[in-house]
Amino acid sequence: MSDRISLTIDGRQIEAEPGQTILEAAEEAGVYIPRLCWMKGLSAFGSCRVCTVRVNGRPQSACTQPAAPGMVVENDTQELRELRRSLIDMLFIEGNHFCMFCEKSGDCELQALAYRLGITAPQYPFMFPQRELDATHPEIFVDRNRCILCGRCVRASQELDGKHVFGFVGRGAGKKVAVNAESGLGGTDAAGDDEAVAACPTGSLLKKRVGFAVPVGQRRFDHQPIGSEIEQAQSEE
Amino acid sequence: MGATREEVVKVICQDYGNDRSRLLDIARDVREQLGCVDSPAVDCIAEVLSIPRVEIESLVSFYSFLYSEPQGQVQIRICNDVPDMMKGADRIASELEEELGIQVGETTPDGKFSLEYASCIGLSDQAPSALVNDLMVPRLGAGTARRGVQILKERGELKELDKLLIRDYGDGNNAHDLVRSACSNNIRKAGEVILAEMRRGAGLEKALAMSPVEVIREIKTSRLRGRGGAGFPTGMKWEFTRAADGDRRYLVCNADEGEPGTFKDRVILTERPDLLFEGMTIGGYAIGAEDGLVYLRAEYAYLREFLEHALAKRRELGLLGENVCGKEGFHFDIRIQMGAGAYICGEETALISSCEGLRGDPKNRPPFPAQHGYLGKPTSVNNVETLCCVARILQRGSGWFSAIGSPGSTGTKLLSISGDCMRPGVYEVPFGIRLSEVFAMCDAQDPMAAQVGGPSGKMVGEADFDRTICFDDLATGGSLMVFGRDRDVLEIASQFMQFFVHESCGYCTPCRVGNVLLKERLDKILGGHGQPTDLEYLQRLGESIKMASRCGLGQTSPNPVLSTLESFRSAYEERIRDADDVEESGFDLQSALSTAQTLTGRKSVHFED
Ligand SMILES: Cc1cc2nc3c(=O)[nH]c(=O)nc-3n(C[C@H](O)[C@H](O)[C@H](O)COP(=O)(O)O)c2cc1C
Numbered sequence: 146m147s148d149r150i151s152l153t154i155d156g157r158q159i160e161a162e163p164g165q166t167i168l169e170a171a172e173e174a175g176v177y178i179p180r181l182c183w184m185k186g187l188s189a190f191g192s193c194r195v196c197t198v199r200v201n202g203r204p205q206s207a208c209t210q211p212a213a214p215g216m217v218v219e220n221d222t223q224e225l226r227e228l229r230r231s232l233i234d235m236l237f238i239e240g241n242h243f244c245m246f247c248e249k250s251g252d253c254e255l256q257a258l259a260y261r262l263g264i265t266a267p268q269y270p271f272m273f274p275q276r277e278l279d280a281t282h283p284e285i286f287v288d289r290n291r292c293i294l295c296g297r298c299v300r301a302s303q304e305l306d307g308k309h310v311f312g313f314v315g316r317g318a319g320k321k322v323a324v325n326a327e328s329g330l331g332g333t334d335a336a337g338d339d340e341a342v343a344a345c346p347t348g349s350l351l352k353k354r355v356g357f358a359v360p361v362g363q364r365r366f367d368h369q370p371i372g373s374e375i376e377q378a379q380s381e382e
Numbered sequence: 383m384g385a386t387r388e389e390v391v392k393v394i395c396q397d398y399g400n401d402r403s404r405l406l407d408i409a410r411d412v413r414e415q416l417g418c419v420d421s422p423a424v425d426c427i428a429e430v431l432s433i434p435r436v437e438i439e440s441l442v443s444f445y446s447f448l449y450s451e452p453q454g455q456v457q458i459r460i461c462n463d464v465p466d467m468m469k470g471a472d473r474i475a476s477e478l479e480e481e482l483g484i485q486v487g488e489t490t491p492d493g494k495f496s497l498e499y500a501s502c503i504g505l506s507d508q509a510p511s512a513l514v515n516d517l518m519v520p521r522l523g524a525g526t527a528r529r530g531v532q533i534l535k536e537r538g539e540l541k542e543l544d545k546l547l548i549r550d551y552g553d554g555n556n557a558h559d560l561v562r563s564a565c566s567n568n569i570r571k572a573g574e575v576i577l578a579e580m581r582r583g584a585g586l587e588k589a590l591a592m593s594p595v596e597v598i599r600e601i602k603t604s605r606l607r608g609r610g611g612a613g614f615p616t617g618m619k620w621e622f623t624r625a626a627d628g629d630r631r632y633l634v635c636n637a638d639e640g641e642p643g644t645f646k647d648r649v650i651l652t653e654r655p656d657l658l659f660e661g662m663t664i665g666g667y668a669i670g671a672e673d674g675l676v677y678l679r680a681e682y683a684y685l686r687e688f689l690e691h692a693l694a695k696r697r698e699l700g701l702l703g704e705n706v707c708g709k710e711g712f713h714f715d716i717r718i719q720m721g722a723g724a725y726i727c728g729e730e731t732a733l734i735s736s737c738e739g740l741r742g743d744p745k746n747r748p749p750f751p752a753q754h755g756y757l758g759k760p761t762s763v764n765n766v767e768t769l770c771c772v773a774r775i776l777q778r779g780s781g782w783f784s785a786i787g788s789p790g791s792t793g794t795k796l797l798s799i800s801g802d803c804m805r806p807g808v809y810e811v812p813f814g815i816r817l818s819e820v821f822a823m824c825d826a827q828d829p830m831a832a833q834v835g836g837p838s839g840k841m842v843g844e845a846d847f848d849r850t851i852c853f854d855d856l857a858t859g860g861s862l863m864v865f866g867r868d869r870d871v872l873e874i875a876s877q878f879m880q881f882f883v884h885e886s887c888g889y890c891t892p893c894r895v896g897n898v899l900l901k902e903r904l905d906k907i908l909g910g911h912g913q914p915t916d917l918e919y920l921q922r923l924g925e926s927i928k929m930a931s932r933c934g935l936g937q938t939s940p941n942p943v944l945s946t947l948e949s950f951r952s953a954y955e956e957r958i959r960d961a962d963d964v965e966e967s968g969f970d971l972q973s974a975l976s977t978a979q980t981l982t983g984r985k986s987v988h989f990e991d
Contacts (some may be wrong), residue, residue: 191932194931317888
């Protein structure tokens with residue numbers, strides 16, 4: 146396999162297939178690069194910036210940057226940990242996130258990343274925005290208070306469900322997720338089992354009537370930090 | 383009986399071949415003919431084009447010049463960039479609010495007038511100014527805006543606003559029959575590269591006598607670098623675009639000119655359109671494109687007819703179209719793509735998104751436009767002034783060009799000078815000129831600071847006045863604002879931050895959220911509530927935004943804060959409270975309690991001093 150690409154991450158040599166991004170190559174090598182808007186099976190989006198790494202000294206999003214021979218990638222450094230904390234803090238204070246009574250608690254990637262990065266309280270002042278709820282759909286509940294604008298629902302709906310249920314409207318601080326019907330989600334062809342719903346990393350899209358099916362304490366991130374599965378997969382080999 | 387909404391939309395869509403990639407044009411036309419792109423109109427477009435309605439909403443809600451709700455027949459946009467605010471734009475706003483009985487952001491109940499602010503409209507040297515529908519209204523003196531509105535109020539029919547509002551047309555082509563604008567060119571210094579005369583075809587004929595590769599080599603030897611801000615070598619960009627795989631290629635001219643304080647492209651478009659089109663044609667030949675696009679900012683819509691006319695003339699003369707200048711097999715034509723009010727669309731990948739009928743979100747790179755640009759094809763995006771340089775280089779030779787300026791920055795640069803000086807306007811100067819020489823030229827008496835390169839550039843003080851304008855020192859896409867001693871640099875920085883907050887596309891976290899936070903903290907200091915720790919907070923936050931942002935907007939938006947922290951630190955320190963001033967925690971107890979006080983109808987007596 147002569148066309149394999151060789152690069153280093155935090156001094157460790159890893160290999161990549163041509164066409165793979167830094168994030169994918171790292172993951173295969175058991176190196177976790179924190180991320181939120183990226184999701185396996187969806188096109189890369191590059192919006193949350195949590196996966197920012199330094200590539201030969203330059204900041205780049207690992208989810209969009211293709212691996213190239215000889216790249217020197219920095220990932221787990223003090224500077225980047227602080228940068229990621231800053232970004233996660235921004236996502237917290239931009240919305241209204243109340244983990245203690247969110248159904249997604251323990252399964253939420255935003256919360257899990259905050260824990261992994263050692264965040265107990267955000268360093269920025271809360272914005273307390275007014276955000277809309279949408280309960281018009283019989284099976285799905287939309288709570289924009291918890292939306293982090295990662296676009297996973299938008300892409301999953303198009304790329305996995307073959308629909309166009311979600312889209313972005315507005316710009317800047319006024320940007321938000323909209324649905325493909327004036328009357329709300331109930332007016333669209335969304336279904337409870339859509340990949341778009343499952344793709345939400347936070348509690349912004351929730352299936353109705355299945356709340357707390359998995360008890361708190363037994364959820365994905367209750368026993369080990371997010372990213373552990375990637376790191377462990379490697380150490381088991 | 384007028385046509386129904388469905389019929390109007392259908393005809394508009396048909397005009398654009400029911401092509402989804404022309405959605406921006408379609409939305410613009412719908413807005414013009416139906417007053418706005420409201421929900422029923424969105425449904426009509428969705429049906430005709432067979433696309434999801436949310437995609438149309440997505441586009442309409444992005445651009446400042448598209449509306450989902452009815453607007454006044456007369457839309458008044460007061461320019462609120464810093465030079466305009468310095469010359470009293472807020473006074474104009476209050477004058478009009480009073481006269482119209484509405485606030486900025488509102489429409490009169492009779493549906494006649496809407497009033498709003500606009501980011502820089504490209505008239506900073508003739509401030510304060512406003513845009514009234516498509517009409518530029520510069521140099522608003524005290525009372526003129528009010529009188530203008532009074533005249534319009536008396537009219538039942540609100541057509542041909544120029545006849546009602548404009549007494550004198552500006553100089554040069556501003557008085558042309560197809561322009562009829564009150565704008566002035568204010569050309570204070572014409573150089574040999576851009577503002578000199580040129581016979582149509584003089585550069586193109588020379589180019590067509592060479593091979594495309596030789597043309598690129600000529601541009602490379604001239605060491606021409608892009609004038610839009612980033613300064614990328616134009617020859618290299620063309621080489622990449624030419625070498626990329628693709629069955630079609632595009633040459634796009636960036637005429638978005640959105641950086642506040644920049645207005646030199648407006649003057650080029652008014653006075654040297656042929657030089658630009660000639661440069662584009664040469665570029666098309668060099669990279670192997672048959673299609674050129676000019677992305678013209680919405681604020682410059684008044685120039686469109688004039689530019690179309692110039693294009694028609696070139697077609698007539700065989701300088702555009704099939705077999706250009708008789709060159710067998712070289713076909714090239716140019717289309718004007720109108721923007722719709724978004725600074726971010728000056729960023730080249732956002733500009734491409736916009737041309738494709740999408741929100742003006744920048745794209746992920748790689749792939750770069752040279753490989754994967756407009757409609758997925760190899761595309762070169764070049765600034766107006768850059769393309770004019772190209773035409774001149776071909777006419778007069780790369781040796782001649784590279785002898786002008788400094789070694790790393792060859793040729794001349796058009797500066798758009800505004801602010802506190804006696805002679806604001808457009809100056810064509812060789813690169814390498816000192817800031818102090820610029821001040822002398824524009825008659826700036828005792829300046830305190832200059833903003834070089836617009837809000838995304840740098841605020842420099844006296845210590846830097848000996849520095850030079852060029853890519854390797856003080857770089858600028860053209861904007862240069864001068865500030866006198868009585869100006870408040872923090873107030874200016876805050877206004878720049880307001881601009882970025884307004885213009886961020888919102889795609890990535892640091893730019894969307896971070897700029898709001900940065901402005902908030904800066905305003906806290908401005909309001910007299912600053913603490914010593916706030917400076918460190920601003921520095922760190924600003925650096926995070928720069929480092930993590932996805933495109934050039936967020937990578938430069940903290941500059942107003944970071945560069946004033948560097949050059950004008952004392953302006954911050956003077957406003958910061960003592961660390962041991964326990965009462966001043968940055969928290970205003972009275973205002974925090976005010977809502978509760980109003981709701982309960984009680985006053986909290988304990989806290990009053
Ligand atoms: C936020 C932002 C706004 C920009 N606005 C403009 C603009 O109005 N005009 C322009 O020519 N370039 C602008 N640019 C630079 C373009 O991205 C691009 O570099 C330029 O058009 C390339 O042309 P040039 O090489 O001839 O300079 C902007 C860049 C950013 C990041």
